[in-house]
Amino acid sequence: MSTEEPARLERERDARGRAQNARPRDALGRPLPRGAVGVERVPEDLVLAPDPALAEAQRLLDAGMPFHAHEVLEASWKAAPEDERELWQGLAQLAVGLTHLLRGNPRGATTLLQRARRRVALYADAPPYGIDVAGLVAWCDEVLGSLPEPKSEVRVPVLRQPAER
Structure with missing residues (x-):
């Protein structure tokens, strides 16, 4: 040496x-x-309010950069008030689950998308910030139902209802 x-x-x-x-x-x-x-x-010290964080995460998802979207959502999770932490953690897990899927790791994708689905679904009765909880749960179900080998290209998840994007 x-x-x-x-x-x-x-x-x-x-x-x-x-x-x-x-x-x-x-x-x-x-x-x-x-x-x-x-x-x-994504800067390690990133701090965004919920609306800009969701917009930036969606921009990154749309650009084919789910890992980077995960970093934005993870920063929001760490800064979130206690009553929103499960939601932001679920959104971050959704993005990193998609990352695992696109990297060719269906097992990791399955684990993370199941966790994401469970956490996001907790907010179905009163989704904050226009988050499309029902749509994200359906997206998770669709992707999970296609694993281990998706039968077609996986569509990008939409974080907010269209009027909110």
Whole structure:
């Protein structure tokens, strides 16, 4: 082992010493080799109000970037009031479940979409922010019913009822 090798293996760290991963990523969030050109990352300190978060997550889903949509939704989940946390966690799981499906991991997709469906469905009686809870539950059922091998291209989930988008 050369004297340079340990430095090469060290992870990037932020000012607080937390590990960072500065490697570029592809549209599905997979790390690319250092120096490769990846897609723009979601800032780790992102904080958006619910309406802009849903709009940005939908934009990323529509662009074929569900991993990045997951990061937006995960930031909202972490910042959400207690009575909305299950919803935002479910939305984040829905996006990462789609990520697993598009990466060719139907088992991971199944697990995450089942969790997402269960969490999102809790808000069926009073969906906040125009979120299309019924539509998202139906989307999860449709995708889960097609696994392990979807019979056709999976359509992008729609987070909000059309008038709210």
